[in-house]
Amino acid sequence: MKQTDRNCAGCDTKLTFFTKPNFGGGKLNDGGRVCRKCFAKIAKYDVGFGMNSKRKYDTEKILNILNRKITKVAKKTTGVTSNFSANQIQNRGIQVLESINIIDNTKNSDTIKSRFEFLNKLYPDFINASTDKRYISDIQIAVDEYKSRYYDKILNDYELELLVKPSSEKMSSFYAESLMKCFDRFLNEQYEQIENLKRQNAIEKRFEKIIDVADEISSELTFHGSSSMRFEEYIGEIEKIREEIYNKRYKNVG
Numbered sequence: 226m227k228q229t230d231r232n233c234a235g236c237d238t239k240l241t242f243f244t245k246p247n248f249g250g251g252k253l254n255d256g257g258r259v260c261r262k263c264f265a266k267i268a269k270y271d272v273g274f275g276m277n278s279k280r281k282y283d284t285e286k287i288l289n290i291l292n293r294k295i296t297k298v299a300k301k302t303t304g305v306t307s308n309f310s311a312n313q314i315q316n317r318g319i320q321v322l323e324s325i326n327i328i329d330n331t332k333n334s335d336t337i338k339s340r341f342e343f344l345n346k347l348y349p350d351f352i353n354a355s356t357d358k359r360y361i362s363d364i365q366i367a368v369d370e371y372k373s374r375y376y377d378k379i380l381n382d383y384e385l386e387l388l389v390k391p392s393s394e395k396m397s398s399f400y401a402e403s404l405m406k407c408f409d410r411f412l413n414e415q416y417e418q419i420e421n422l423k424r425q426n427a428i429e430k431r432f433e434k435i436i437d438v439a440d441e442i443s444s445e446l447t448f449h450g451s452s453s454m455r456f457e458e459y460i461g462e463i464e465k466i467r468e469e470i471y472n473k474r475y476k477n478v479g
């Protein structure tokens with residue numbers, strides 16, 4: 226097991242002065258050790274990892290946490306492979322595409338939130354699996370299956386890109402754009418309907434609803450869309466609309 230000491234137990238990166246965690250951290254109870262990057266990933270899962278790694282963690286546990294498993298023997302291969310099977314990539318790939326499409330097209334803030342929550346649980350596995358050589362061909366099967374099931378739905382390049390080259394920044398930007406489109410569609414619908422409302426009370430109720438949704442979209446954007454280049458601009462836009470509606474509702478302006 227001495228060999229394991231020279232490479233990271235999680236990702237097989239050679240452990241050097243630059244890749245080792247600081248202050249002798251990341252040692253495991255079976256003689257293994259993890260690199261800085263894996264250390265950071267595991268510390269996200271257990272903040273006490275730095276303190277407890279040598280007492281509570283061995284290589285197998287580390288690999289489970291990192292969602293990987295040891296390949297049979299082969300010494301000089303990468304030593305690790307994705308735990309995420311081809312079948313799962315294909316089936317869940319379709320679910321990912323379905324969710325992306327709904328997020329991109331809905332005008333309902335509850336729908337966009339719940340779909341993103343669902344997608345956000347699946348997505349990290351795709352980011353991890355995408356380093357595997359086989360990934361693209363598995364994804365291609367999912368894409369083909371999606372296209373034959375939903376031949377009437379157009380799959381945009383940027384939607385496809387989220388699956389073909391998954392990254393959390395890309396997802397965050399996509400979600401930010403989608404939240405704005407969702408809010409825009411919702412607003413247009415509300416404005417149209419408000420025009421036809423007669424009772425002041427009913428109109429006020431609609432204004433209140435818009436304010437609630439503006440707050441919801443704004444908080445989603447803050448939590449999950451801040452990687453977008455247009456994040457500040459979007460927050461500003463929502464804030465402006467919210468203020469306008471707030472004044473109409475409570476200050477009888479406009």
Ligand SMILES: [Zn+2]
Nearest residue numbers: 233236260263
């Ligand atoms: Zn590592």
